[in-house]
Amino acid sequence: MLTRARGRLTGDPALIRRALAQWDRLDARFERACTLALLPGQEAAGRGELAALGCPPPGRAAGGASSDDGP
Numbered sequence: 001m002l003t004r005a006r007g008r009l010t011g012d013p014a015l016i017r018r019a020l021a022q023w024d025r026l027d028a029r030f031e032r033a034c035t036l037a038l039l040p041g042q043e044a045a046g047r048g049e050l051a052a053l054g055c056p057p058p059g060r061a062a063g064g065a066s067s068d069d070g071p
Contacts, residue, residue, distance in 0.1 A: 001031075003018050003019040007019060008038065013039060013040065016038050019035050020032060020035045029049070029053060030053055033046050033047075033053065034050070036049060037050070037057070
């Protein structure tokens with residue numbers, strides 16, 4: 001979680017990819033999908049994984065209202 005937070009704070013995609021690999025190792029599918037959606041060019045893939053899990057995309061409330069909160 002801290003690796004992803006550092007990646008978001010610094011804008012470093014290498015840290016985001018590292019966090020993605022860490023979530024993979026833990027088989028944390030929801031966290032992996034949220035992290036994947038943070039990578040440039042992978043947003044749709046991340047949203048697709050979230051949809052497959054039955055989860056709304058980050059920043060969306062269950063009723064569909066937007067918020068500024070993300071993964």
